[in-house]
Amino acid sequence: MSLIVQKYGGTSVGSIERIKNVAQRIAKYYHSGHKLVVVVSAMGDTTDELIDMAEKLNPNPNPREMDFLLSSGERISAALTAMALQNLGIPAIALSGKQAGIMTDSVFTKANIKKIDPKRILEELEKGKVVIVAGFQGYEPEKGDVTTLGRGGSDATAVALAAVLKADICEIYTDVDGIFTADPRVVPNAKKLEFISYEEMLEMASQGAQVMQLRSVDLAATYHVPVVVRSSFNENSGTLIGEVKEVESKQKVKGIAHNKNIAKITIIGVPDKPGIAHKIFAPLGEKSINVDDIVQNVSKEGITDLSFTVSERELNEALKVVQEVAKEIGAKKVLYDNNVGKVSIVGWGIQSTPGIAAKMFGILASEGINIEMITTSEIKITCIIRRDLVEKAVRALHDGFNLGGED
Amino acid sequence: MSLIVQKYGGTSVGSIERIKNVAQRIAKYYHSGHKLVVVVSAMGDTTDELIDMAEKLNPNPNPREMDFLLSSGERISAALTAMALQNLGIPAIALSGKQAGIMTDSVFTKANIKKIDPKRILEELEKGKVVIVAGFQGYEPEKGDVTTLGRGGSDATAVALAAVLKADICEIYTDVDGIFTADPRVVPNAKKLEFISYEEMLEMASQGAQVMQLRSVDLAATYHVPVVVRSSFNENSGTLIGEVKEVESKQKVKGIAHNKNIAKITIIGVPDKPGIAHKIFAPLGEKSINVDDIVQNVSKEGITDLSFTVSERELNEALKVVQEVAKEIGAKKVLYDNNVGKVSIVGWGIQSTPGIAAKMFGILASEGINIEMITTSEIKITCIIRRDLVEKAVRALHDGFNLGGED
Numbered sequence: 001m002s003l004i005v006q007k008y009g010g011t012s013v014g015s016i017e018r019i020k021n022v023a024q025r026i027a028k029y030y031h032s033g034h035k036l037v038v039v040v041s042a043m044g045d046t047t048d049e050l051i052d053m054a055e056k057l058n059p060n061p062n063p064r065e066m067d068f069l070l071s072s073g074e075r076i077s078a079a080l081t082a083m084a085l086q087n088l089g090i091p092a093i094a095l096s097g098k099q100a101g102i103m104t105d106s107v108f109t110k111a112n113i114k115k116i117d118p119k120r121i122l123e124e125l126e127k128g129k130v131v132i133v134a135g136f137q138g139y140e141p142e143k144g145d146v147t148t149l150g151r152g153g154s155d156a157t158a159v160a161l162a163a164v165l166k167a168d169i170c171e172i173y174t175d176v177d178g179i180f181t182a183d184p185r186v187v188p189n190a191k192k193l194e195f196i197s198y199e200e201m202l203e204m205a206s207q208g209a210q211v212m213q214l215r216s217v218d219l220a221a222t223y224h225v226p227v228v229v230r231s232s233f234n235e236n237s238g239t240l241i242g243e244v245k246e247v248e249s250k251q252k253v254k255g256i257a258h259n260k261n262i263a264k265i266t267i268i269g270v271p272d273k274p275g276i277a278h279k280i281f282a283p284l285g286e287k288s289i290n291v292d293d294i295v296q297n298v299s300k301e302g303i304t305d306l307s308f309t310v311s312e313r314e315l316n317e318a319l320k321v322v323q324e325v326a327k328e329i330g331a332k333k334v335l336y337d338n339n340v341g342k343v344s345i346v347g348w349g350i351q352s353t354p355g356i357a358a359k360m361f362g363i364l365a366s367e368g369i370n371i372e373m374i375t376t377s378e379i380k381i382t383c384i385i386r387r388d389l390v391e392k393a394v395r396a397l398h399d400g401f402n403l404g405g406e407d
Numbered sequence: 408m409s410l411i412v413q414k415y416g417g418t419s420v421g422s423i424e425r426i427k428n429v430a431q432r433i434a435k436y437y438h439s440g441h442k443l444v445v446v447v448s449a450m451g452d453t454t455d456e457l458i459d460m461a462e463k464l465n466p467n468p469n470p471r472e473m474d475f476l477l478s479s480g481e482r483i484s485a486a487l488t489a490m491a492l493q494n495l496g497i498p499a500i501a502l503s504g505k506q507a508g509i510m511t512d513s514v515f516t517k518a519n520i521k522k523i524d525p526k527r528i529l530e531e532l533e534k535g536k537v538v539i540v541a542g543f544q545g546y547e548p549e550k551g552d553v554t555t556l557g558r559g560g561s562d563a564t565a566v567a568l569a570a571v572l573k574a575d576i577c578e579i580y581t582d583v584d585g586i587f588t589a590d591p592r593v594v595p596n597a598k599k600l601e602f603i604s605y606e607e608m609l610e611m612a613s614q615g616a617q618v619m620q621l622r623s624v625d626l627a628a629t630y631h632v633p634v635v636v637r638s639s640f641n642e643n644s645g646t647l648i649g650e651v652k653e654v655e656s657k658q659k660v661k662g663i664a665h666n667k668n669i670a671k672i673t674i675i676g677v678p679d680k681p682g683i684a685h686k687i688f689a690p691l692g693e694k695s696i697n698v699d700d701i702v703q704n705v706s707k708e709g710i711t712d713l714s715f716t717v718s719e720r721e722l723n724e725a726l727k728v729v730q731e732v733a734k735e736i737g738a739k740k741v742l743y744d745n746n747v748g749k750v751s752i753v754g755w756g757i758q759s760t761p762g763i764a765a766k767m768f769g770i771l772a773s774e775g776i777n778i779e780m781i782t783t784s785e786i787k788i789t790c791i792i793r794r795d796l797v798e799k800a801v802r803a804l805h806d807g808f809n810l811g812g813e814d
Contacts, residue, residue, distance in 0.1 A: 016460060016464060020464065023464075053487060054486075054490055056423045058491060059494075065486045065501050068482060068501050069483060069487065072482050072483050075479050075482075076457065079461075079472045079473075080460060080461065083464045083468045083473075083476075086465055086472070094476075099550075099551070099552070143527075144506070
């Protein structure tokens with residue numbers, strides 16, 4: 001008998017029929033003798049509809065009231081899922097985030113989980129109940145007001161509960177079969193991975209394979225929660241995300257990630273002295289602008305050029321900040337390019353394996369793709385290239401590293 | 408400066424446009440310097456839609472989960488109303504029933520308010536905020552789970568809050584202009600009443616003028632809360648419901664109430680001895696069958712006949728119970744009639760004013776309407792008649808007692 005945490009996304013509980021299917025799936029686990037905690041998202045478009053109503057009434061809705069509003073969506077699907085289970089004769093109870101003991105900080109609309117007191121959940125499990133938890137929400141300690149966890153909040157709820165409850169597994173049900181060697185929309189013969197390490201998943205996710213939000217992968221890695229990403233529409237086994245295995249597989253490159261929604265900013269003529277990088281990136285952080293890859297080359301005569309990428313839709317805001325900083329630190333000028341994209345190869349030990357980087361560059365070269373920037377980490381090598389060549393690059397690399405085909 | 412509790416029903420907050428209108432109305436009061444606590448129902452058909460989804464998943468949904476589900480409707484409208492006010496530059500905060508301190512018993516789906524701790528409301532009022540409270544809900548003390556108050560629950564929320572906060576007035580906004588001398592659909596020249604006493608309102612409401620639920624009128628009477636029933640769609644002044652005035656108005660008959668959805672049960676040959684009435688009505692109460700008027704005439708030779716009315720849709724269940732009891736107590740037989748209706752004249756001091764009853768019976772007689780049963784109380788006289796004559800009777804009585812016309 002295991003303790004299993006399951007999370008069903010908005011598509012999986014998007015209609016009465018689908019909630020019935022989810023209940024059937026949960027029932028099967030229940031009858032196999034497992035203890036179950038099930039986290040649900042809001043049904044289908046509920047959250048978008050609520051946001052839409054809110055914005056019609058107030059273009060800048062108060063974050064506290066926004067959370068009060070949005071948290072209803074998950075409460076509704078939690079109640080309905082519990083009822084569907086009860087209809088199958090299975091004892092079930094629906095809990096709000098607060099009732100599930102999920103305490104967050106007070107940052108409404110994008111709160112972070114601070115502490116979980118699973119007392120009520122444990123009590124209900126003890127009584128033999130399946131516990132259905134409204135995802136995406138918690139409460140702030142000062143007033144007990146409801147908070148929401150922002151994008152990917154229900155994944156975070158599930159992983160955090162799995163960590164606190166020391167669950168045997170955390171299953172994330174979604175509308176795809178798992179994590180693939182590349183985006184199947186770009187590479188038709190992309191292959192589903194049976195296993196991927198947390199670190200590789202982080203790179204795949206941050207590079208655009210957005211099945212699960214980064215913060216939840218991070219959380220799972222920190223608390224060593226084994227996670228399975230799988231489809232709620234079939235019985236396929238999904239992809240296990242966990243600790244890297246001791247015996248390395250020979251196949252070093254796990255997958256190809258890409259992202260076409262980036263822009264590049266370059267600061268020319270930056271005085272190369274201690275504290276300069278901090279001066280540039282601190283104000284971006286304060287504006288919550290997410291900086292992706294950063295490249296700084298060796299300096300000549302005490303000055304250097306510094307490039308980095310941001311999400312395309314944050315380019316304008318980032319430029320404003322950077323242009324001001326550039327003046328302050330006496331840099332020569334700021335350039336930008338919003339016609340770039342990136343492609344990465346991801347895999348454990350990639351950087352330390354001779355020849356892999358060279359092979360990547362060779363494949364791109366043979367396709368006539370110019371590399372404009374390179375960054376590397378332990379487990380990925382990223383190239384910034386022209387945006388319109390990204391998909392071609394993904395296919396070439398997927399092919400070149402032999403990732404496709406059947407298992 | 409007054410403290411005003413307002414309640415807006417589902418129709419009044421039934422769309423984004425209507426919520427905007429409600430916000431405008433609240434704003435006017437706010438700018439006049441009043442302190443405001445506003446109770447809202449769920450938008451339009453939200454509650455019915457949620458019930459519908461629940462029943463598709465489970466024909467007998469668990470009451471606890473039902474309340475968890477349904478309470479979302481009022482949370483949504485409370486959040487949206489608060490946002491609409493904030494958009495007008497008015498500080499506002501949305502509170503759930505629990506946050507508003509509304510403790511109930513543990514009878515899910517039809518809980519009764521037990522205690523209100525208005526600490527949070529007072530704090531927020533102190534900060535100058537308009538407090539928007541999700542109606543129809545509270546929490547039970549054992550687990551802190553959300554409960555709902557059943558039919559008319561938002562009225563009860565408003566009146567109870569007004570009582571605890573010692574509000575100057577409780578305004579119930581609805582889609583009618585107030586309480587009328589008779590149902591305007593039956594009597595075209597029915598007149599809106601400027602004032603009606605709690606007791607008269609109770610009789611009007613229980614007789615079918617269903618603007619406000621009985622329990623809330625009762626609550627208002629118990630705690631001496633002055634209530635105004637008025638429309639949220641115009642500026643008309645509505646009807647004030649309050650303590651009976653010291654100087655009685657000459658007009659003793661306030662209004663005509665009627666109900667066509669009743670059925671009559673008669674037990675023939677009931678042994679006339681102590682405890683018999685209890686034996687008959689206790690099992691009906693246990694089945695939650697609401698018994699309306701009861702008539703028992705003087706007995707002859709130790710036996711009597713006993714008649715009472717029930718709601719038409721509870722007739723079958725009531726008959727089952729009564730037939731069993733009749734056997735037990737040795738009554739002769741049970742008759743029923745589901746082709747009856749009733750008409751009442753309502754007004755303070757009616758019973759003790761000579762000639763009023765006679766006038767009523769005379770009016771009915773002159774219309775050729777046969778009276779089948781009569782019951783009276785301090786403030787009403789009710790006649791049971793053929794159902795198809797009810798509307799004719801209402802019009803004749805409204806006319807005969809001169810209730811119509813302009814103010």
